[in-house]
Amino acid sequence: MIDRAEDILKHTFGYTHFRGSQKSVIETALAGQDALVLMPTGGGKSLCYQIPGLVRDGMAIVVSPLIALMQDQVAALQQLGIRAAYLNSTLSREEAGATLRAIHDHELDVLYIAPERLLQDATLDRLCSVPVSLIAIDEAHCVSQWGHDFRADYLGLNVLRYAFPGVPRLALTATADERSREEIMMRLDLCEPKVFVSSFDRPNIRYIVKEKGEAKSQLLSFLQDYKQQAGIVYCMSRSRVDGIAAWLSQRGYKALPYHAGLPGEERQENQRRFLREEGIVMVATIAFGMGIDKPDVRFVAHLDLPKSIEAYYQETGRAGRDGQPSVAWMVYGLQDVVRIGKMVQDSNADEQFKRMERGKIDSLLAWCEATTCRRRALLRYFGEADAEVCGNCDVCLNPPKTWNATEAAQKLLSNIYRTGQRFGSGHVIDVLRGKETAKVKQFGHHSLSTYGIGADVSDQQWRSVIRQLIVQGYLLVNEQLYGAIQLTEKARALLRGDVSLFLRQDSAAAKPARAKRTP
Numbered sequence: 001m002i003d004r005a006e007d008i009l010k011h012t013f014g015y016t017h018f019r020g021s022q023k024s025v026i027e028t029a030l031a032g033q034d035a036l037v038l039m040p041t042g043g044g045k046s047l048c049y050q051i052p053g054l055v056r057d058g059m060a061i062v063v064s065p066l067i068a069l070m071q072d073q074v075a076a077l078q079q080l081g082i083r084a085a086y087l088n089s090t091l092s093r094e095e096a097g098a099t100l101r102a103i104h105d106h107e108l109d110v111l112y113i114a115p116e117r118l119l120q121d122a123t124l125d126r127l128c129s130v131p132v133s134l135i136a137i138d139e140a141h142c143v144s145q146w147g148h149d150f151r152a153d154y155l156g157l158n159v160l161r162y163a164f165p166g167v168p169r170l171a172l173t174a175t176a177d178e179r180s181r182e183e184i185m186m187r188l189d190l191c192e193p194k195v196f197v198s199s200f201d202r203p204n205i206r207y208i209v210k211e212k213g214e215a216k217s218q219l220l221s222f223l224q225d226y227k228q229q230a231g232i233v234y235c236m237s238r239s240r241v242d243g244i245a246a247w248l249s250q251r252g253y254k255a256l257p258y259h260a261g262l263p264g265e266e267r268q269e270n271q272r273r274f275l276r277e278e279g280i281v282m283v284a285t286i287a288f289g290m291g292i293d294k295p296d297v298r299f300v301a302h303l304d305l306p307k308s309i310e311a312y313y314q315e316t317g318r319a320g321r322d323g324q325p326s327v328a329w330m331v332y333g334l335q336d337v338v339r340i341g342k343m344v345q346d347s348n349a350d351e352q353f354k355r356m357e358r359g360k361i362d363s364l365l366a367w368c369e370a371t372t373c374r375r376r377a378l379l380r381y382f383g384e385a386d387a388e389v390c391g392n393c394d395v396c397l398n399p400p401k402t403w404n405a406t407e408a409a410q411k412l413l414s415n416i417y418r419t420g421q422r423f424g425s426g427h428v429i430d431v432l433r434g435k436e437t438a439k440v441k442q443f444g445h446h447s448l449s450t451y452g453i454g455a456d457v458s459d460q461q462w463r464s465v466i467r468q469l470i471v472q473g474y475l476l477v478n479e480q481l482y483g484a485i486q487l488t489e490k491a492r493a494l495l496r497g498d499v500s501l502f503l504r505q506d507s508a509a510a511k512p513a514r515a516k517r518t519p
């Protein structure tokens with residue numbers, strides 16, 4: 001049977017070799033076994049189910065949450081002479097009826113289907129009445145409630161085990177920390193699945209993380225090197241997306257906005273232009289990108305911090321699918337930390353969930369402040385313990401200088417203590433630097449012993465110190481107190497002078513911001 005698979009690879013798809021674990025996955029499916037396939041975005045997951053689906057008798061069912069992309073995927077298969085169709089809420093009654101008839105008449109090789117549609121009784125009955133070659137569950141991480149793309153409908157997919165006994169099921173995803181792995185297998189009720197884990201390394205992507213200053217001008221100078229190139233700029237909010245897209249357009253970039261608040265037609269049109277035209281910069285919220293297969297995306301820029309390392313990896317993974325050098329560029333600052341913390345706090349999730357979310361943010365923050373190879377840290381996070389330093393990230397290329405920040409940190413901690421642990425970083429820094437603001441006077445903080453003791457350190461540097469102390473667990477941001485910065489238990493040792501502290505020296509990143517403030 002594997003000969004038949006190779007034959008299809010060559011003659012139907014026109015490729016010479018299987019990539020990575022494709023062949024082993026296909027063998028597993030051909031043997032009728034379940035599998036969990038973890039492959040980074042662009043790794044070639046589709047062939048893993050399309051080919052065995054064609055080799056085995058019957059119709060392959062592909063469950064996907066990406067309704068917007070089904071039409072393209074089906075069209076691409078039809079071009080190759082494969083009898084493919086899809087069922088989702090975008091079809092008219094007549095169209096859906098035609099597809100259901102095609103299923104009944106055994107006229108399909110591959111059916112793409114949205115989970116909510118699949119789980120309708122009438123649909124399930126129809127599908128159960130015809131031979132099914134295999135079931136692929138794409139974007140399988142959507143079943144994970146802890147993940148960043150949870151879809152309630154995915155939870156119902158465990159019925160497939162009993163609805164289609166003996167039919168192999170493949171769960172595929174690009175998100176694969178240990179926890180989601182276990183959860184996917186458990187919730188989908190896979191039967192003794194073989195697990196395939198591909199390396200998550202994307203060697204052609206260079207990782208760059210900078211301290212956020214004037215984010216817009218930082219973006220603009222980054223883009224200097226990418227004129228006429230396609231890329232994605234991720235922002236946190238819809239209004240920021242609109243603002244940045246308009247602003248870039250005024251500066252001669254072919255920039256388009258994309259977010260869930262735009263009318264459907266405009267969104268589709270922008271996506272279509274991004275895929276077909278050259279040199280489009282898509283300014284987007286995370287609503288954009290899942291399943292986007294554009295090979296020559298040269299950069300992915302983050303103007304705001306994502307929620308987790310998984311989200312970051314998935315978003316940046318859209319760069320450089322063609323294997324050519326590409327960049328994942330991000331600026332982040334203290335305000336991101338406070339904002340995300342507040343978002344978590346304000347959500348109506350339960351305490352356990354909030355704790356998890358905070359843990360994820362902390363991992364990402366620690367990664368941002370890395371003083372050793374970012375790629376190695378990223379790969380270790382995904383369970384690749386033996387990764388080596390890469391030579392292709394900002395830390396490897398430009399090792400950050402460190403400085404002995406023990407004394408500065410002591411000043412900061414005592415100042416936070418003296419001001420009552422009730423203020424955000426802005427005020428804390430104003431007091432340290434001896435600025436007579438209205439707020440400083442209102443609270444009488446100009447008469448504190450810590451007033452002005454940190455004037456020798458710039459605002460910028462203080463923010464960096466605060467950030468790193470949060471990441472290292474000496475400080476915490478109390479969302480219930482409007483983002484007040486407070487000392488942790490660990491801070492004591494530092495205050496007593498029992499430990500010394502070396503921090504990353506943030507350098508060039510934020511020069512524009514400083515220049516602006518001191519004319």
Ligand code: ADP
Pocket residue numbers: 015016017018019022039040041042043044045046047293
């Ligand atoms: P994923 O779903 O894992 O993100 P895809 O299945 O969309 O990735 O594949 C990414 C790209 O790699 C596609 O353009 C696909 O045609 C190409 N590809 C996949 N497998 C092979 C292969 N064995 N040889 C050459 N190209 C491949």
Ligand code: ZN
Pocket residue numbers: 372373374375376389390391392393394395396397
């Ligand atoms: Zn590196």
